[in-house]
Amino acid sequence: EDRGLDQNEVQNVLVEDARTGLTVETLKKAIQNNLFYVQGKYPEIATRNDYYMALAYAVRDRILQRWVASVKQYLQEKHRIVSYLSAEYLLGPHLANNLINLGIYKETEQATKELGISLDWLIEKEVEPGLGNGGLGRLAACYMDSLATLEVPAIGYGIRYQFGIFEQDIRDGWQVEDTDNWLRRGNPWEIARRELSYDVKLGGYLQHYTDRDGKFRSKWIPELTVKGVAYDTPILGYKVNTTNTLRLWKSEAPRSFDFQSFNAGDYNFAVNQKIVCENLSKVLYPNDETLNGKKLRLQQQYFFVSCSLQDMIGIHLRQGEKIEDFQSTFSVQLNDTHPAVAIAEMMRLLLDEHDLDWSTAWRVTSRTFAYTNHTLLPEALEKWDLELFQSVLPRHLEIIYEINRRFLDEVTVRVYGDPEKIRSLSLIGEGPRKYIKMANLACVGSYAINGVAALHTELLKKTVLKDFYALYPEKFSNKTNGVTPRRWMVLSNPKLTELISSKIGDGWIKHLEELSGLEKFADDPDFQKQWMDVKLEMKKNLARKIKNRTGIDVNPESMFDIQVKRIHEYKRQHLNILHVITLYNRIKQNPEIDIVPRTFVFAGKAAPGYKLAKLMIKLINSVGDIVNNDPDVKDRLKVVFYPNYNVTNAQKIYPAADLSEQISTAGKEASGTGNMKLSMNGALTIGTLDGANVEIRECVGEENFFLFGLTAEEVARIKSEGYNPYGYYQNNAELKLAMDQISSGYFSHLDDTVFKDLVKSLLYDDQFLLFADYQSYIECQDKVDVAYRDKVKWAKMSILNTARMGKFSSDRSIQEYCEDIWKVKSVPVSLNGN
Ligand code: GL2
Known part of the structure; x- marks a missing residue:
């Protein structure tokens, strides 16, 4: 059933005031106010960017009203939340999309016109956040749109790359790359949550000891600790109030760090460490469908996954829930194997930080994650050199060994000790150098595994993941991709939209x-x-x-x-x-x-x-x-x-x-x-x-x-x-x-x-x-x-x-994920009383 409000209803429930009203008059007033109070300009000297910012903030205010209402509603009642973990989000420009989803495109066109500027001219101005390579990142963006439109509580987690996908120029027929400095004029669509941050450890070594209860323990002494700061972007659904959050992490040096070094007098070292920390979220790797095994890439993956899981655990516990019921608050989707280290990180958090025993921790973990595979290309299947992995995540390697030991013990019986099968299922690859197979980790640690088109899922079952399919056929399903008709028809092709609707x-x-x-x-x-x-x-x-x-x-x-x-x-x-x-x-x-x-x-x-x-x-x-x-x-x-x-x-x-x-x-x-x-x-x-x-x-x-x-x-x-x-x-x-x-x-x-x-x-x-x-x-x-x-x-x-x-609407895809994998329902958000 369509529980969305139509345009008139939305306007009726709104608190109609100068700040958030949706009429031409209030929009016009808001733009003028922002030009003055946010940009500090008057019309005669305002640049195109000033007007763009003034309008963007006017739109943002209207979204914030719905965002706050959504968060309030999600926290007041207990709802299972979808958590989408993705190293990439290829969002595209926000302004026009938000106008369409708010249902105020026409009104805004009129308001800007009355101010003597053209809306198209402002829309063209926007620099898009290119935080993805191609289809995989764009899919994540379409799915965020559909989750909000279907009124499903969801958080998207990722990395706030300072430089997104490079800009391409063609010179003498050749591709030339230039950096994508998308933040240079500021980003009105995000809110920096400076107070919301987590520490993430990297490198170092382990100390083993037996604690007072006789429990064998590993203590991780990191080489480096970085801080992840949350930057939130609201994702508004189409003509609904639901506004979900895209939470991207920016890496910084923890304050304690330079302070310590400064005291020790090693100022250069402190500054250097600051650069090392900030590098983690500096740039998107521009490789599409190829793995390039670089240390920084593993650090990026771990960085955002660790921040995200700590954040989710915090949300869960603040709701007064017990840690061992985590999966009742979150269902976590892994967008390919890029975030698959989450399975080991979840185990680490539960074992080392929340003191659960292995079997309880594993029960929680293996009921939390679901894995989407996006490729059969062998060159894209992530494998991490074991020594490199150990140098970044020593504790996680130990945990992966233990997951593998228990897993292989269990399956050896089921495959009658067939060494070929055991080798293929193992999380560790042997060879001149050992390596970790992230797809295997994802399969073992997830309760659901899916491909992205019917043929692809069949081929997965027959080739790349065939031994896992033989073990756990019930985990496998197909979820054919879809795309959002809001951006790809209404926004891109307004003339066709009008004709169809007529x-x-x-x-x-x-x-x-x-x-x-x-x-x-x-x-x-x-x-x-x-x-x-x-x-x-x-x-x-x-x-x-x-x-x-x-x-x-x-x-x-x-x-x-x-x-x-x-x-x-x-x-x-x-x-x-x-x-x-x-x-x-x-x-x-x-x-x-x-x-x-x-x-x-x-x-x-x-x-x-x-x-x-x-x-x-x-x-x-x-x-x-x-x-x-x-x-x-x-x-x-x-x-x-x-x-x-x-x-x-x-x-x-x-x-x-x-x-x-x-x-x-x-x-x-x-x-x-x-x-x-x-x-x-x-x-x-x-x-x-x-x-x-x-x-x-x-x-x-x-x-x-x-x-x-x-x-x-x-x-x-x-x-x-x-x-x-x-x-x-x-x-x-x-x-x-x-x-x-x-x-x-x-x-x-x-x-x-x-x-x-x-x-x-x-x-x-x-x-x-x-x-x-x-x-x-x-x-x-x-x-x-x-x-x-x-x-x-x-x-x-x-x-x-x-x-x-x-x-092929992403609404259909998301509906299937909600029903078959996440088991979540829509939660309509009301503005009344907020
Ligand atoms: C991809 C697939 O190549 C592409 O066919 C698919 O549509 C998308 C989204 O599922 O995922 N896998 C991948 O690594 N990239 C893709 O575009 N970059």
């Missing part, structure tokens, strides 16, 4: 299944025209941005063929480029050929140390330089690399897409979420049977989806039989020509060295089977052309894509 009302924004109401208009010529008019307008907007950012002229009437996501070999942006080159060659061989004009838009960051991914960016730009400027092409093909892909830019790109490229090697993309955002905005997908593509195709209908390529099973079989990419190259004339051009320097001013490594990796290795899928991809793209020429058919397919995406 036909089926606006209930779909909270109940995305209601989009199915559009199906009956799919054949309606008027509606089709309106639908495609919105698309064209969005394409014109994007064309303007492309021109501004890259100088490239693109034709809004051409098909916008879009691949935007992190740059990875497994995502195969280079397969897409092979198609571009193939079309280009067809034109060169027959300049009069009748082809569908296309604009290829690529965007995405490459991890700074990922050489081949950076080379893929260079290749895209090099091919673009030739194709975009060849007079024979006559503007029928354009290749654009849109720099610095982030949430802000994604919001402009998705609405303009005709075709969505979801072309990863089957079995490699756990789910994908961009695939959902694009399809919701009316793009048709060309894709493999990978991740959530499988379910998207089931929902939109196979006739509305362009499928190509090997299945995950076929990929596995071909690989096991011995794959020979060179054979495909020799036997496919169009493929051979494209590859020969790349390697001979056709796209690089005849420099035949630039792409050498990329060419070599494809011809002789091709781990991701581009060549095996090439022909099928090209043929499928030819079918896309045929479909695009039939405007009526395309419009219908586009409408049906949106109409059938109801399943």
Whole structure:
């Protein structure tokens, strides 16, 4: 049932005063007041940033009112709280999203207009918090939105990185990284809880002794203690009062530390230690889906997990509860293994700080955590070198050994002592160097384990986690990812939103299944025209941005063929480029050929140390330089690399897409979420049977989806039989020509060295089977052309894509987590009496 209040009701229950009222008049007054009392300016000398801040604080006041009411309500009554632990939150800009969720977008537009400024102009000003790499971090942000919208009490815990994901610039076709100084102008959306902090120990050694009760104990003598300070950001649900907390930890030097050294006269040492402490939350590691085993990264993970658990225990105990009932207050979700050290930390806190015995501590711990796996890629599965781990967390290593000893004792009987199975289940990996397997720790310590799309969960059960699945089948379930329609439709595509709501009302924004109401208009010529008019307008907007950012002229009437996501070999942006080159060659061989004009838009960051991914960016730009400027092409093909892909830019790109490229090697993309955002905005997908593509195709209908390529099973079989990419190259004339051009320097001013490594990796290795899928991809793209020429058919397919995406709302995903894993219910928050 929708217990949310509609706009009018919200206004009625509000304490309507100058500070928090939602009318145009009160908003205007609030902005003026803030300009004066917060920014200390008068209109004639106020900058754009002053106005942005004045408005942001006005919006924040209105959110605070709901936030305080939410906290009050959660503390007054006993409710189980979801705690989401994630090393990344890719939130995107706050202002417009908060206006939408508060339901005051129009009023604010009017208020700013009356003050002589444009709301769009202020919205564009906002620097987004880029505290994540890609899909995993963005998923956490969508889930926070849905938890609040579903009125579920929740806290998100993470790290307040001073520098988020780097900013990407393209120079001479190459990616260049710049630091992301997102806090430089201040952050009006957070509240620093300076008095709320915890100490976190690091390094050092253990002292063992027997206490007065004859109990064997370990005392951890740390090398260093850092302080974690809470910075809270309110997360408001859509048209409800529920406002949850995103609590991010900033690392600092504890005050006691410099004080001690200062007394000892070692001022330099003290200052140095301060830097060491502050480094913990300094920067987000920009590696997506690769582990890089760095000490600082482990310290970051432990730092935020320890602060978060201490915080949760504090909240639980302050409610008058007993420590051994912790799991009745919190259900803790591990967003991948990045926070999995929480399992050992929880044991340490219960054993060493709260004096529980092992079996009680383990009972609490193993009923508290649930683990989401987000990848099957071996290079992303976290393993920590044992010596490194010990040097940072000596006590945790001891605890992990004990968890492992007890676990292996128990399972040895169940697997009849099969040494292969025991080796695979063990939390410790053997080899030239021992290591800790974080996924195994997460599986042993969690009461629930899930994958992020149906295919991914099946593959998890069959491959990476198969021995755990055999042991604990009841722990496993699938929770297909979803995305929030508030940001990815209402905010990104207001014109489409208006059109949809004009036909089926606006209930779909909270109940995305209601989009199915559009199906009956799919054949309606008027509606089709309106639908495609919105698309064209969005394409014109994007064309303007492309021109501004890259100088490239693109034709809004051409098909916008879009691949935007992190740059990875497994995502195969280079397969897409092979198609571009193939079309280009067809034109060169027959300049009069009748082809569908296309604009290829690529965007995405490459991890700074990922050489081949950076080379893929260079290749895209090099091919673009030739194709975009060849007079024979006559503007029928354009290749654009849109720099610095982030949430802000994604919001402009998705609405303009005709075709969505979801072309990863089957079995490699756990789910994908961009695939959902694009399809919701009316793009048709060309894709493999990978991740959530499988379910998207089931929902939109196979006739509305362009499928190509090997299945995950076929990929596995071909690989096991011995794959020979060179054979495909020799036997496919169009493929051979494209590859020969790349390697001979056709796209690089005849420099035949630039792409050498990329060419070599494809011809002789091709781990991701581009060549095996090439022909099928090209043929499928030819079918896309045929479909695009039939405007009526395309419009219908586009409408049906949106109409059938109801399943992919993050509200549905979160509902499933709440029911199956967290066992939590919604708690409506009332403003009355607060
Ligand atoms: C990812 C997966 O690669 C991606 O397919 C999935 O949609 C997201 C969210 O579940 O998680 N795993 C991962 O490490 N990153 C992802 O985007 N960075």
